[in-house]
Amino acid sequence: MVALDLDEMQQMLQELAHQFALDEIRPNAEYWDKESEYPLQAIKAADELGLLNLHIPEAYGGAGLGSMEEVVVTEELAWGDPGFATAAYATSLAIAPIITGGTEEQKQKWLRKVAEEGALASYCVTEPQAGSDVASITTTAVKDGDEYIINGEKMFITGAGYADFFFVLTKTDLNAGYRGMSGFVVESNAEGVSLGKKESNMGQRCSDTRSVIFNNVRVPASQLIGGSESGGWMNAMNAFDMSRPNIAAQATGLARAAFEHALQYSDERETFGQKLHQHQAIQFMLADMKTKVEASRLLTWKSAALADAGQKNTEAAAHAKRFAADAAMEVSTDAVQVFGGYGYSEEYPVARLMRGAKVLQIYEGSSQVQRMIIGREMLRGL
Numbered sequence: 101m102v103a104l105d106l107d108e109m110q111q112m113l114q115e116l117a118h119q120f121a122l123d124e125i126r127p128n129a130e131y132w133d134k135e136s137e138y139p140l141q142a143i144k145a146a147d148e149l150g151l152l153n154l155h156i157p158e159a160y161g162g163a164g165l166g167s168m169e170e171v172v173v174t175e176e177l178a179w180g181d182p183g184f185a186t187a188a189y190a191t192s193l194a195i196a197p198i199i200t201g202g203t204e205e206q207k208q209k210w211l212r213k214v215a216e217e218g219a220l221a222s223y224c225v226t227e228p229q230a231g232s233d234v235a236s237i238t239t240t241a242v243k244d245g246d247e248y249i250i251n252g253e254k255m256f257i258t259g260a261g262y263a264d265f266f267f268v269l270t271k272t273d274l275n276a277g278y279r280g281m282s283g284f285v286v287e288s289n290a291e292g293v294s295l296g297k298k299e300s301n302m303g304q305r306c307s308d309t310r311s312v313i314f315n316n317v318r319v320p321a322s323q324l325i326g327g328s329e330s331g332g333w334m335n336a337m338n339a340f341d342m343s344r345p346n347i348a349a350q351a352t353g354l355a356r357a358a359f360e361h362a363l364q365y366s367d368e369r370e371t372f373g374q375k376l377h378q379h380q381a382i383q384f385m386l387a388d389m390k391t392k393v394e395a396s397r398l399l400t401w402k403s404a405a406l407a408d409a410g411q412k413n414t415e416a417a418a419h420a421k422r423f424a425a426d427a428a429m430e431v432s433t434d435a436v437q438v439f440g441g442y443g444y445s446e447e448y449p450v451a452r453l454m455r456g457a458k459v460l461q462i463y464e465g466s467s468q469v470q471r472m473i474i475g476r477e478m479l480r481g482l
């Protein structure tokens with residue numbers, strides 16, 4: 101089912117993304133991280149090259165490519181810098197609920213804004229008191245004539261400071277649990293929308309993360325995604341099936357970069373009269389790092405290929421995201437170990453990669469949440 105060779109188009113995209121990572125991302129990554137600078141110009145440049153939001157259908161001005169193309173490109177961008185990849189991917193996640201559940205009119209309007217005008221968007225689900233437990237969000241949307249009034253606060257929203265519009269998950273029925281949830285598109289300049297300060301994160305510091313506050317924000321009913329209430333939960337979750345292969349690809353790219361740095365360093369550094377990789381303990385560490393990169397990619401490709409074949413990929417995406425995120429944390433930590441004291445210094449890139457890996461185990465469903473999903477799918481029908 102999963103082809104292990106990339107076709108010509110996929111290879112071309114991979115080369116384009118790799119070259120972009122070499123020319124535009126790697127030379128700036130340390131600076132962006134140190135200065136916590138959002139890489140806006142580089143995101144726009146990647147978009148113009150056709151490396152972002154690949155899954156917007158042609159009918160709405162997009163490239164109409166699949167999940168496989170996305171993960172191949174994302175691995176290269178994250179190999180360039182994981183913070184850049186997270187920042188650049190925010191829009192893709194935010195528009196996924198529109199692609200999977202939006203009305204024709206909504207697709208024409210919001211997807212075209214991204215594909216043709218380069219609009220940026222953010223996915224607003226997490227709240228100060230509700231992260232993993234999405235069903236306990238308290239942001240409300242109350243119908244008032246042909247409008248809804250939204251009140252609530254969203255937390256840790258990637259790209260919020262630069263977004264033109266948001267996907268916002270709300271409750272239209274507070275007593276119906278996840279069945280009472282509805283998703284909306286809200287423009288970032290709507291009256292009553294305000295932003296918190298940029299979070300000072302451990303890693304991926306160039307990515308913009310902040311809270312978004314909705315205070316009596318009026319949105320036209322035409323911005324209720326799908327046109328009817330209570331489809332919000334499925335919509336937000338379907339978006340994750342689409343996005344998790346991508347996070348797994350980010351993790352694969354990060355781990356590959358960390359492994360390559362460590363391999364190279366182990367060929368340059370000598371201890372006790374031998375290159376580092378001639379010590380078996382180090383060679384075995386490098387061998388395990390490489391296995392983890394390869395396994396991460398295979399799981400990622402499988403979850404992407406299932407999505408492209410129109411098959412349910414919930415479990416496969418959870419395997420890929422969980423394994424690749426944990427592997428990225430382990431591989432980048434081992435890369436720091438191979439570098440010894442130099443690895444602990446910010447003068448070498450492995451420290452930045454290790455700091456950047458941690459969030460992959462936390463966002464878009466933590467590693468524990470992925471295990472909950474795998475457990476649920478595994479036990480179904482017993």
Ligand SMILES: Cc1cc2nc3c(=O)[nH]c(=O)nc-3n(C[C@H](O)[C@H](O)[C@H](O)COP(=O)(O)OP(=O)(O)OC[C@H]3O[C@@H](n4cnc5c(N)ncnc54)[C@H](O)[C@@H]3O)c2cc1C
Pocket residue numbers: 190222223224225226229230231232233255256257258259301309459462463464465466467468469
């Ligand atoms: C840099 C960054 C960017 C982000 N970007 C976005 C974004 O763009 N949009 C958005 O909506 N959100 C975003 N998030 C939020 C992210 O998705 C949440 O942080 C994540 O879902 C975890 O939620 P929480 O932080 O509330 O932790 P909690 O849900 O409070 O969990 C705390 C810990 O307990 C574990 N845990 C929780 N419940 C269980 C359980 N039942 N069994 C076992 N373990 C459990 C979790 O895995 C975690 O380790 C971002 C977060 C970060 C840090």
